[in-house]
Amino acid sequence: MREACGIFGVMDRGGRRFGCEMVVNALKNMYVRGNGLGAGYAVYGLYKDYREYYCLHVLMENSDVKSVVDDFVNRNFDVVHDEEIPVNDEVKVVNPPIFWRYFVSPRYDLKDDYVVEKVMEINTKIDGAYVISSGKNMGVFKGTGFPWDIAEYFMIDEYKGYIWLGHSRFPTNTPGWWGGAHPFCILDWSVVHNGEISSYGTNKRYLEMFGYHCTLMTDTEVMAYIFDLLMRRHGLPIETVAKILAPPMWDQIDRMDEKMKRFYTVLRMTYAPLLVNGPWTVIVAHHGEMFGLTDRIRLRPLTAGEKGDLLFLSSEESAIRSVCNPDRVWTPHGGEPVVGRLKGRALKRVVK
Amino acid sequence: MKSHLLPEFFVERIEDRCDRCGVCVKQCPWGVFSWNGTEIMIDYTKCVGCQRCVIYCPNKALIVKPYEGSYRPNAYWTKEIISDIKKQAEQGGVILTGTGSDKPYRIYFDHILLNASQVTNPSIDPLREPMELRTFIGRKPDRLEIEDLDIRTEISPNLVIETPIMFAGMSYGAISYNAFLSLAMAAKEFGTKFCTGEGGLPRDMREEYGEVAIVQCASGRFGVDPEYLNCACAIEIKIGQGAKPGIGGHLPGEKVSAKISETRMIPEGTDALSPAPHHDIYSIEDLAMLIYALKEATNYEKPVFVKIAAVHNVASIASGIVRAGADAIVIDGFRGGTGASPKVMRDHVGIPIEMAIAVVDQRLREEGIRQKCSIIASGGIRCSADVVKAIALGADAVYIGTAALIAMGCTMCQKCYTGKCAWGICTQDEKLAKRLNPKVASKRLVNLLRGWSLEIKDMLGGMGINAIESLRGNREHLRGVGLESWELEILGIKGVGEGF
Numbered sequence: 106m107r108e109a110c111g112i113f114g115v116m117d118r119g120g121r122r123f124g125c126e127m128v129v130n131a132l133k134n135m136y137v138r139g140n141g142l143g144a145g146y147a148v149y150g151l152y153k154d155y156r157e158y159y160c161l162h163v164l165m166e167n168s169d170v171k172s173v174v175d176d177f178v179n180r181n182f183d184v185v186h187d188e189e190i191p192v193n194d195e196v197k198v199v200n201p202p203i204f205w206r207y208f209v210s211p212r213y214d215l216k217d218d219y220v221v222e223k224v225m226e227i228n229t230k231i232d233g234a235y236v237i238s239s240g241k242n243m244g245v246f247k248g249t250g251f252p253w254d255i256a257e258y259f260m261i262d263e264y265k266g267y268i269w270l271g272h273s274r275f276p277t278n279t280p281g282w283w284g285g286a287h288p289f290c291i292l293d294w295s296v297v298h299n300g301e302i303s304s305y306g307t308n309k310r311y312l313e314m315f316g317y318h319c320t321l322m323t324d325t326e327v328m329a330y331i332f333d334l335l336m337r338r339h340g341l342p343i344e345t346v347a348k349i350l351a352p353p354m355w356d357q358i359d360r361m362d363e364k365m366k367r368f369y370t371v372l373r374m375t376y377a378p379l380l381v382n383g384p385w386t387v388i389v390a391h392h393g394e395m396f397g398l399t400d401r402i403r404l405r406p407l408t409a410g411e412k413g414d415l416l417f418l419s420s421e422e423s424a425i426r427s428v429c430n431p432d433r434v435w436t437p438h439g440g441e442p443v444v445g446r447l448k449g450r451a452l453k454r455v456v457k
Numbered sequence: 458m459k460s461h462l463l464p465e466f467f468v469e470r471i472e473d474r475c476d477r478c479g480v481c482v483k484q485c486p487w488g489v490f491s492w493n494g495t496e497i498m499i500d501y502t503k504c505v506g507c508q509r510c511v512i513y514c515p516n517k518a519l520i521v522k523p524y525e526g527s528y529r530p531n532a533y534w535t536k537e538i539i540s541d542i543k544k545q546a547e548q549g550g551v552i553l554t555g556t557g558s559d560k561p562y563r564i565y566f567d568h569i570l571l572n573a574s575q576v577t578n579p580s581i582d583p584l585r586e587p588m589e590l591r592t593f594i595g596r597k598p599d600r601l602e603i604e605d606l607d608i609r610t611e612i613s614p615n616l617v618i619e620t621p622i623m624f625a626g627m628s629y630g631a632i633s634y635n636a637f638l639s640l641a642m643a644a645k646e647f648g649t650k651f652c653t654g655e656g657g658l659p660r661d662m663r664e665e666y667g668e669v670a671i672v673q674c675a676s677g678r679f680g681v682d683p684e685y686l687n688c689a690c691a692i693e694i695k696i697g698q699g700a701k702p703g704i705g706g707h708l709p710g711e712k713v714s715a716k717i718s719e720t721r722m723i724p725e726g727t728d729a730l731s732p733a734p735h736h737d738i739y740s741i742e743d744l745a746m747l748i749y750a751l752k753e754a755t756n757y758e759k760p761v762f763v764k765i766a767a768v769h770n771v772a773s774i775a776s777g778i779v780r781a782g783a784d785a786i787v788i789d790g791f792r793g794g795t796g797a798s799p800k801v802m803r804d805h806v807g808i809p810i811e812m813a814i815a816v817v818d819q820r821l822r823e824e825g826i827r828q829k830c831s832i833i834a835s836g837g838i839r840c841s842a843d844v845v846k847a848i849a850l851g852a853d854a855v856y857i858g859t860a861a862l863i864a865m866g867c868t869m870c871q872k873c874y875t876g877k878c879a880w881g882i883c884t885q886d887e888k889l890a891k892r893l894n895p896k897v898a899s900k901r902l903v904n905l906l907r908g909w910s911l912e913i914k915d916m917l918g919g920m921g922i923n924a925i926e927s928l929r930g931n932r933e934h935l936r937g938v939g940l941e942s943w944e945l946e947i948l949g950i951k952g953v954g955e956g957f
Contacts, residue, residue: 301578303921305957306849306933314825322957339600354587368606374593374615375601377926378828383578384921402586402923404579 110287110299111138111273111420114388115428116395116445119414122150125261128271131424132252135273138299138420143274143286144255145247147238147295148266149390156242158185158208159220159292164284165203166233174205174227174234181223182209190246196258198250202283204237206244217292217337221316224291228320235284235321240293243392247272247286255286267447268390272297284321289329291317293391296332298325299420300385300405311378328387331379336391343396343442349376351401351440388418396444403439410434416445461543463536464524466504470497474518481510481519486877486889507870509879541800552800555873555883557700557792557837557859560804565811565944566843570953572934574921581923583914589924590910592621592854594691595760595784597828613784614760616671616691619648620910621848621925624902625789625835625856626673626695626764628654630708630717630729631796631873632862633890635898636882639865641666642895643902652693652856655679655706655731657720663688671762674751676705677731679721683754691785692751693762694744696735699793699810699836701802702766706731712876712885745781752782760784767791767813767836768806772820778830779821785831787856788813792837794859796883797874810836811850815948818851818930827930841912850948851930864905865898933957 113131117123128146132139152160161178165171178184190204211219224236238245243266246259252273256262272287288295302308302324309319309327315338317330335346349372358369373380384404388397397418399407410417410431417425422434437443468489477497482490487503490510504521511519527536541552574580581588595615602609624644629637631654644651645666652671657680662670667688674681675695686692697703708729718725738744748761763778764787765771771788778786790810795803814834821827834847835856844855863869866880873883881892917923920934928934936953937945945952 301921303574303578303934304927304931306931307927307929310822310930310932311828314822314827324957341601341603345603355589355591356587364606368608371608371612372601375597375610375612377593377597377924378929380924380927382922382924382927402581 110275110297111135111424112271112287112297112299112386112388112418113420113424114268114270114297114390114395114397114418116268116390116416117414118416118445118448120150120267120447121414122265122267124265125256125269127428128269129253129256129261130428131419132271132273134424134427135419135421138275139251139273140275141251141254142276143247143249143272144252145245145272145286145288145297146256146259146261147243147245147268147270147288147290147297147390148261148264149243149268149293149392150266151244151264152208152242155186155208158210159216159239159241160244161207161209161224161236162190162238162244162246163205163207163227164235164237165205168203170231170233171203171205173231177223177227177231178207178209182207182211184209191260192258193260196254198248198254198258200283201248201258220292221333225316225318229318237284238288238290238295240290240295240391243293243295245288245290245295247288248283249286268395270295270297270388270390270395282322285323287325289321289323289325291329291333292337294329294332294337294389295391296325296328296387296389298328298385298387300400301383302327302381302385303383304381307378308381328381328389331381332389332391335376335379343394343444345372347398347440347442348372349379350381351398352380353401353440386420393447394444396442397437398442399437399439401440407443408434408436409443414448416443418443458547460547462540462547463526463528464502464504466501466506466521467524468499468501468504468510469520469522470499471518471520474516476516478515480513480515484509484513484879486879486886505870505872506868507872507879508868553797553874554800554803555794555796555798555871556869557794558804559871562791562809565809565940565948566839566846568938568940569811569846569948569950570936570938571842571845571849571916571920572936573919578921580921581918583911583918586918587923588914588918590620590913592618592925594618594831594833594854596830599828614758615784616650616760618650618854620906620913621854622844622906622909623649623671623833623854623856624651624861625793625858626652626654626671626693627796627858627862628656628673628679628708629659629720630656630712630885632883633878633881633885633893634659634716635890635893635895636862636865638662639893639895639898639902640861641669642899643906644669646899646903647906649906650690653689655695656708656717656729657681657722658685658688659716659720673764674747675731676733676735677729679723679729679731682722686751686755686759689759691760691762692755693764693787694735694747694751694783695764696738696744697764697766697768697789698795699766699789699791699807700795701798702768702791702807703733704799704802705733707797709876714885717885741777741781744778748782762787762833764789764835766793766806767808767810769808771808771813772816775817775832776820776824776826779826783830785833785853786817787833787835788817789856790834790836793835794862795873810834810838810847812947814847814850814852819949822930841909842916844909845913845916845928846935848925848928849931849935850950851932853929860905861902864901865893
């Protein structure tokens, strides 16, 4: 786990889909932020034909496990379509596992919770199989290599989306492995992260009480689950969630008026185990929304930029400027989220 | 009957330093020193090693050290074992003692090492950056319903403490009024709480110190009435004590002075007997009834704690206590102190606090109820590193008892049960109790809390953490050294050398 990385996100708030050039070029610009031990992309709006089905991207470490996964998926879901994720074998990457995608429909109500439960079952009970993304009309492509190698390996230039997240990894404390690359994803929540979470043990053990199990051996995984728990299950907006992950200091809270003071006190008290400590920046996406957030004392960089409907979030301003000439670039404060949302009816177009 | 016991300590006087001032005669309550008209006589056989005379001798003329003479060395029939047998042969009773167990059982705290940040994560300097220790003790909701800035979820009462350290229950009666008052004063000054123990809260302290008092409701029900419950910040039902799990307490009548009689609401000069169990709690459902009776009596405005000794089945018991409605559970490890306990209970019953916290925290998480209840680790917390390790294992906060007494003057002579404490702590003798000045003693306690809190901030900063809640249950920051795999497994930690 534990890493220093380059992260980049771009969203068209009008819902127009575009290719991977900007995200790949931005990561190239931040060359020194990675070391070739991991890279990945999340794309939103790429499976138009199957957009009402959950798409499970499954990493399988060997061919033997494939039949176990097939059997599990078939037992628990109606599978509409499945196929190997196409890759370009001519790209030199080390020990690539097998990637398979299943477009599925859950057999029961409470669909999202059901999918989370089954994803956790695959990750914890099927040795050598990991679900790397599980949302509708989105997918994660990641592995061990430089960002441009991974882009070529998965041939992501053939995909289009209205949000792209990208990550270039510099792992320091754990060996790079395919499952440990970013983004991390549950349902359609995906996270790219730069930093090291010193509260990992606390966060992880709290999430376990709510049915989330960390299996990918990296601290970023907890981020994806925290957003799923707080935003989807507890229905809290990002503005509130930001104050749980990166709360104001007590001496700030003590100076607030009574109403705000009570609000922040109860928020911090209740969700104390989800304070995310240590240095971190995340860029998070789910359908209709992309946001960036840093830890409360801002120990990792985040720059935001805009050009028309495009919103950029990046580790470095230079990466934004390398892919467009932005109307505006700014540096958000620690713990203050920068949020991009689909405008008007665009959301309906992409998921419904 | 002639006593066959060997002396425990030897008192040596450096003759050319001694000017026969007589301070030692006045200071020693054990009768070691006496003035025969021309000379100060020393009867070291009575010495308990409390070091009072050594500290107060103006000429630094005294040395008190363990008596060197002993029986033939024997690893099995030790001097202590032989002495205990002789004592019982002479008196035919239960051997009493004070403080926590001094036996060399494994100290797990000393087999756990902490983490620190290097390169990939900046360590945080607490002198330059905010470092937060504020802690909430009580039940937390599973989730919040929020509309705008309105919180729709009902919030249970929680205690707010500015450092995760509180003073453990030590009753007025067991300790002197001055010692008791010192704890209250220090708790108030530092922004933490103290527990009254089972001896009630003197009326003259309620207005000033009620807000920092966790009032105990123990098996003897001493001093419990609605005013007592309502003046406090929290209520603690004491089921058991780490130093003597499974047995009650006995405050002898000679200690029950007028003021203690009034506070405990028992006749002056009568023995205050705490039964081994609460005779209205023979089961978990009985406990639930008492918890809710106390909540009813206080309009659901106070958190209710339940204190138990750490015993073999502590995890299941704790789970039951949470389900019975407790807002916090105090777990008292076998090193926990006491004013008086049968030695055999103190030294042979219970389990280490480190193991108890680990299994309770884990069990409550497995059952998805950890947030419903705070865990307070008690019994043998010796230093700030113990506090940090206890919290990383899963405690919300700790209670300190022995460490607080030591801060006030205690030297661990283990004679608390005699009522003759030379330091004015564990005594009701007015002359002795006067030796403890609450202003000075509370200052010592505040200093201790301050020192430990600063050290905790240093350790947190080193780990790259700037709020204590990010340490809670964070066993990733702990590594075991010199432990066997079953011990690591129960503690839920990895061994040194293992990464993340």
